[in-house]
Amino acid sequence: MNLARALGVATVALWVGALGRDGFDDWIDRTTLPALTIETGVEVVDRNGALLRSFQTSDDRWRLTTSIADVDPEFLRLLIRFEDKRFYRHKGVDVLAMLRAVAQAAWNGHVVSGGSTLTMQVARLLEESGTGSWAGKLRQIRLATALERQLSKDQILSLYLARAPYGGNLEGLRAASLAYYQKEPHRLTPSQIALLIALPQSPEARRPDRFPKRAAQARDRVLERLVASGALPAETVIGQRLAATRRDFKALAPHAADRLHSTGGGQLIRTTLDAELQTAMEQLAAKAVADGGRHLSVAIVVADHGSGEILSSVGSANYANDRRGGFIDMTQARRSPGSTLKPLIYGMGFDQALIHPETLISDRPLQFGSYAPQNFDGEFRGDIRVREALQLSLNLPVVSVLDRLGPANLIAKLRQAGLSPQLAGDKAGLAIALGGLGLSLAELVQIYAAIAQPDAPKRLAVTQAEIVPLPPVISKKASWYLGDILKGVPRPNLASGKDIAFKTGTSYGHRDAWAIGYDGRYVIGVWMGRADGTPVPGAFGGELAAPLLFQAFDRVAGQSNPLAAPPRDALLVGNAALPLPLQRFTSRTERRGVAQDHPKVAFPPNGARVALRGGAVTVQIRDGVAPFTWLQDGAPVLTNSWTRQADLTPAGRGYVQVRVIDAHGRAAGTTIFAE
Numbered sequence: 001m002n003l004a005r006a007l008g009v010a011t012v013a014l015w016v017g018a019l020g021r022d023g024f025d026d027w028i029d030r031t032t033l034p035a036l037t038i039e040t041g042v043e044v045v046d047r048n049g050a051l052l053r054s055f056q057t058s059d060d061r062w063r064l065t066t067s068i069a070d071v072d073p074e075f076l077r078l079l080i081r082f083e084d085k086r087f088y089r090h091k092g093v094d095v096l097a098m099l100r101a102v103a104q105a106a107w108n109g110h111v112v113s114g115g116s117t118l119t120m121q122v123a124r125l126l127e128e129s130g131t132g133s134w135a136g137k138l139r140q141i142r143l144a145t146a147l148e149r150q151l152s153k154d155q156i157l158s159l160y161l162a163r164a165p166y167g168g169n170l171e172g173l174r175a176a177s178l179a180y181y182q183k184e185p186h187r188l189t190p191s192q193i194a195l196l197i198a199l200p201q202s203p204e205a206r207r208p209d210r211f212p213k214r215a216a217q218a219r220d221r222v223l224e225r226l227v228a229s230g231a232l233p234a235e236t237v238i239g240q241r242l243a244a245t246r247r248d249f250k251a252l253a254p255h256a257a258d259r260l261h262s263t264g265g266g267q268l269i270r271t272t273l274d275a276e277l278q279t280a281m282e283q284l285a286a287k288a289v290a291d292g293g294r295h296l297s298v299a300i301v302v303a304d305h306g307s308g309e310i311l312s313s314v315g316s317a318n319y320a321n322d323r324r325g326g327f328i329d330m331t332q333a334r335r336s337p338g339s340t341l342k343p344l345i346y347g348m349g350f351d352q353a354l355i356h357p358e359t360l361i362s363d364r365p366l367q368f369g370s371y372a373p374q375n376f377d378g379e380f381r382g383d384i385r386v387r388e389a390l391q392l393s394l395n396l397p398v399v400s401v402l403d404r405l406g407p408a409n410l411i412a413k414l415r416q417a418g419l420s421p422q423l424a425g426d427k428a429g430l431a432i433a434l435g436g437l438g439l440s441l442a443e444l445v446q447i448y449a450a451i452a453q454p455d456a457p458k459r460l461a462v463t464q465a466e467i468v469p470l471p472p473v474i475s476k477k478a479s480w481y482l483g484d485i486l487k488g489v490p491r492p493n494l495a496s497g498k499d500i501a502f503k504t505g506t507s508y509g510h511r512d513a514w515a516i517g518y519d520g521r522y523v524i525g526v527w528m529g530r531a532d533g534t535p536v537p538g539a540f541g542g543e544l545a546a547p548l549l550f551q552a553f554d555r556v557a558g559q560s561n562p563l564a565a566p567p568r569d570a571l572l573v574g575n576a577a578l579p580l581p582l583q584r585f586t587s588r589t590e591r592r593g594v595a596q597d598h599p600k601v602a603f604p605p606n607g608a609r610v611a612l613r614g615g616a617v618t619v620q621i622r623d624g625v626a627p628f629t630w631l632q633d634g635a636p637v638l639t640n641s642w643t644r645q646a647d648l649t650p651a652g653r654g655y656v657q658v659r660v661i662d663a664h665g666r667a668a669g670t671t672i673f674a675e
Contacts, residue, residue, distance in 0.1 A: 255315030308458030325531025338505025504541030599624025
């Protein structure tokens with residue numbers, strides 16, 4: 001503002017003062033106010049109101065909702081002291097300040113201080129008008145006076161805080177504080193306050209990211225004036241290094257925020273996420289893939305299975321990393337779940353009284369029509385307890401159980417739990433027990449939450465509105481059986497000793513590594529692989545994902561959350577004390593073989609010479625119906641046996657006659673030479 005303009009401002013001020021009171025009031029009352037509301041960016045906040053992610057407005061501005069309550073009171077005090085010390089006393093125009101500005105300009109030949117009040121600055125911002133003409137200044141005076149008549153001082157101050165320009169596409173104090181200092185304007189240092197006061201006066205010329213020297217000089221001038229006026233103590237540090245630099249806005253849980261924003265959740269979207277925990281999980285995810293090749297990705301979901309609240313959702317290790325497919329939300333991508341559905345299948349078997357954790361089940365080659373599954377290691381273990389079959393993640397036993405249950409019933413159970421399984425064909429086959437369908441990480445976590453919370457499962461969600469009750473998936477008894485089994489699964493080295501039930505899984509071709517687990521309160525799921533679905537050589541759920549699962553539990557729960565105690569109807573006995581139908585599981589293939597298949601000695605063959613190992617020789621049979629009676633040289637040595645093998649102990653070197661009788665009285669025998 002030059003001297004002529006300053007004199008013009010004084011003329012306008014005197015002219016306004018000379019107007020008749022009634023005429024002036026009428027002139028002000030007829031003022032047409034511009035729109036006082038303006039578009040602000042959508043904000044996604046956590047359970048405590050902390051900002052997770054903000055979005056730009058439709059005109060690509062960073063403009064966030066701001067109120068006096070959001071701002072450090074010291075900033076407000078110093079802003080008013082510097083810009084408009086009679087703010088709470090004038091009615092929009094400070095005539096004394098205008099006259100002072102004109103006098104100083106006349107005496108010095110250049111502008112020393114401005115005469116605009118904060119209300120006049122708000123008027124200029126509302127109309128996006130300049131101050132280069134008398135008409136423009138007169139309009140600001142008129143609008144400022146009208147604003148004072150219709151708004152409170154706090155409302156006017158809030159308009160300034162929301163609209164003041166801070167350089168580039170930053171508008172409003174909150175946007176500036178978050179961009180330059182990466183924090184909300186709740187608590188600011190004197191140096192930070194001074195820069196944020198100085199910037200709106202010349203936002204482009206003083207941008208600290210482009211002109212740090214000018215920004216520092218402007219900040220120091222503000223500090224010097226505030227110290228000189230007594231608003232700040234004399235020992236206030238002036239001339240320190242400029243710490244402000246513009247950075248990208250925080251984008252915690254970017255995938256979940258994108259999803260919520262796209263569904264039109266309003267200007268302020270409140271989530272169940274925890275910003276502190278989300279930060280910890282994102283850091284853990286980034287660390288997990290750092291040494292795993294440039295294409296490896298990871299996803300993590302943490303939820304409270306009692307409340308249904310998702311506390312953390314990590315869709316990838318790095319949202320902006322295209323090589324890792326970081327923009328793809330892998331919590332929602334459907335992939336083969338590997339072995340992770342085995343607990344649900346056994347749980348259904350518990351509920352239908354087909355099996356018990358101590359039930360003996362056969363792990364031997366079986367043919368299910370044209371389907372002949374194999375164990376992961378290619379070996380077979382004969383008769384084994386259901387507990388051990390699940391802990392070792394054996395394939396043949398679980399397929400046998402699903403064959404009795406029916407694959408369609410498993411799909412119905414998944415849909416009952418709110419899942420949408422993706423099937424390769426119209427009909428589900430037995431291969432779904434081993435991962436032959438598509439499910440997302442979020443869906444698998446949902447299933448394990450329903451197992452952990454059998455009485456009142458809930459749909460897991462990131463907003464309270466989406467959390468709804470679900471029908472029970474399994475009984476409380478089956479839930480306890482599973483928890484008791486899964487907490488005994490071998491853990492990775494250095495894993496915590498907390499009471500955690502978990503299961504790992506690896507999809508065909510090492511494309512997906514999974515680990516899902518729960519304790520008495522939380523359920524956590526981890527997926528690792530490549531977003532494009534190509535194999536990750538050597539990737540196993542137990543080696544890749546399981547250590548990450550336990551690290552996540554360490555960050556979630558500072559203390560152990562024990563699993564539930566056994567319910568009253570849980571049967572806590574060994575195999576021999578079980579009811580006869582539960583002592584041994586009979587597969588559908590075995591049941592079909594009752595009528596025609598007599599027992600046969602599978603090993604060793606008749607007449608074979610067999611070396612004693614530890615004084616014993618192992619004999620195996622196939623077919624027949626349990627329980628079996630084993631005889632050695634005509635004397636019974638094992639009765640009511642549900643196993644298909646026995647360790648016999650000959651008296652010494654020589655021939656041994658072995659005979660086996662099944663439940664229907666059918667017999668098989670062999671003679672071997674022990675040496």
